[in-house]
Amino acid sequence: MKIRYLMLHAYGMGGTIRTVINQANAMVKAGHDVEIVSVVRRRGKPQFAIHPSVRLSTLVDQREGRQADSLRRKAWRRVRGKMVPRGEFAADYFTERVEKAVMDYVAGLTDGILVTTRPALNLISARRAGKGVIRVAQEHMNLNAYPETIRREIGRYYDRFDAVAVLTRTNQLEYQELLPKSKIVSIPNAVHKADQRHSRQDNPxxxxxxxxxxxxxxxxxxxxxxxxxxxxxxxxxxxxxxxxxxxxxxxxxxxxxxxxxxxxxxxxxxxxxxxxxxxxxxxxxxxxxxxxxxxxxxxxxxxxxxxxxxxxxxxxxxxxxxxxxxxxxxxxxxxxxxxxxxxxxxxxxxxxxxxxxxxxxxAPDVVMPMWENLFTELLHGEQVNA
The missing domain is CATH 3.40.50.2000 (Glycogen Phosphorylase B;)
Structure with a gap:
């Protein structure tokens, strides 16, 4: 399978970044063709280890020139600003250059599985991804944590996805109520390693x-x-x-x-x-x-x-x-x-x-087969309907 993970900043720190990288690493170890696409790049190297067989690419390199990008943000918000709605926790990343780069990237895809990993990217994928692409939205936050502006856009566009993946059964019920006709699956994130050194309870x-x-x-x-x-x-x-x-x-x-x-x-x-x-x-x-x-x-x-x-x-x-x-x-x-x-x-x-x-x-050996099964099911569904 060809799997692309579209992330906001693969070079940063944070739970979502770590778990998506863990997932990409596991998929490439299972023999799949895997790429991580980072929307922006603000550091020289990733903070989490990426398997050498996982391709890593960037849409907008911001290691230099971030100030010029930020000066254009207000004008962009007046002219466009509809693809990434107000209230998205990472809205400030989406300058004119960044938002256009994401739209152009997803519109240019013609095959494989595209996994997007936050509302801004999910909404762009839902509205712009090319035909022939299996679209999977990952949600790493519970629905009610989002402001109404985000929940409204989720309800409007997420039914275009082949599947929406959430982290818990509670999340699944929330999203299913909003999107009754959509395929909502619950797959937890995996820890990078389940068998770790145990605390001896000696230190206060x-x-x-x-x-x-x-x-x-x-x-x-x-x-x-x-x-x-x-x-x-x-x-x-x-x-x-x-x-x-x-x-x-x-x-x-x-x-x-x-x-x-x-x-x-x-x-x-x-x-x-x-x-x-x-x-x-x-x-x-x-x-x-x-x-x-x-x-x-x-x-x-x-x-x-x-x-x-x-x-x-x-x-x-x-x-x-x-x-x-x-x-x-x-x-x-x-x-x-x-x-x-x-x-x-x-x-x-x-x-x-x-x-x-x-x-x-x-553990990875428990969680990752869930992803493989989902991707296989979606791909077979595409073949049947073709």
Whole structure:
């Protein structure tokens, strides 16, 4: 099979980027012809390992000249601006040059499977992809996390896809209600490796990871962990990631006097080692699609403490068995649950073992055949109808 993955920025960091690259790597290992197409390029090399047999190409190289692109953005928004609607979280990437490059690329395809990986790209594919192309939209976020402008366009155009792939059964029901005539399939993202080194529960360290943006709720986690420190001063919180809220989060840490207990660690290429060396993973997100770093933490036998946010945590965790779910955005409840697990090593070991077992449902050898089966079904359907 010829499979093309169209991504916004294959050279960046983030859960979606990592999981799509993992999928491309697995498909090429299975003998398929695979290409990753990055809409933009802002770094010299990818941050995640790409199999040498996966072709990597770029539509718009922005390592130089981004300023000129940005100066044209307002004019483009007035003249066009309809293909990528307001409210798309990555709308600022889509200058005139970028949006036109994506439209021209998908319109020029004549064969194979095109997998697009976020609403902006999905909508362009739905409206512009050439005949003969099998179109698959990947959705990495729950439907209700999008503003009305996006949901309206999804309802208007997604029925043009051969399949829409979502991450959880909850997501599937949401999308099926909006798109009753469309093929909606639930396929989770796969971890890059299921058999990882397990935590020994020796270090008083809680880990969180993600972009430093409001979605991830680190502004709620920091005061919650301050309550933990009041009773367990030996424990530390390490938050991995970068983003626009770094200054505000640093100020909150200083305000609470938590400089010796909470650290913003920045980006790391050693997250697996950091997870194995910690004892608890905490998810403080306001909303998620499928929280992959949380599942990767489970492969290291870490118990999870998470907000029961829409969607993802409840689709993965069994409350009280491999993690603890608390009401969304309730920092006090998060603090109570964290105190509960940090104070009981035996329970952490039991929950961690259950978490590692549950994480095997997201192993590549479990998930990737689902994609192969879907692609094969779609291709055979095309042949029958030809």
């Amino acid at each position: 360290i809680v880990v969180a990871a993600g972009r430093l943006v409001p979605q991830k709720g680190f502004d709620l986690l920091i005061p919650a962990f301050a309550q933990v420190v009041a009773e367990h001063p030996e424990w530390r919180l390490r938050i991995f990631g970068t983003g626009p809220r770094q200054a505000q989060l640093s100020a909150k840490i200083d305000e609470l006097g938590m400089q010796d207990h909470i650290a913003l660690m920045g980006r790391t290429e050693r997250l697996d080692e950091e997870l194995a060396a910690s004892s608890v993973y905490v998810l403080s997100s306001r909303f998620e699609g499928l929280p992959m770093v949380m599942i990767e933490a489970m492969t290291h036998a870490l118990p999870i403490v998470a907000f029961d946010c829409p969607t993802g945590p409840r689709d993965v965790l069994t409350d009280g068995v491999d993690g603890i779910l608390v009401p969304p955005r309730d920092a006090d409840a998060l603090a109570v649950a964290l105190r509960e697990v940090v104070s009981d090593r035996r329970r952490r070991l039991e929950m961690g073992a259950a978490a590692a077992a549950a994480a095997h449902a997201y």
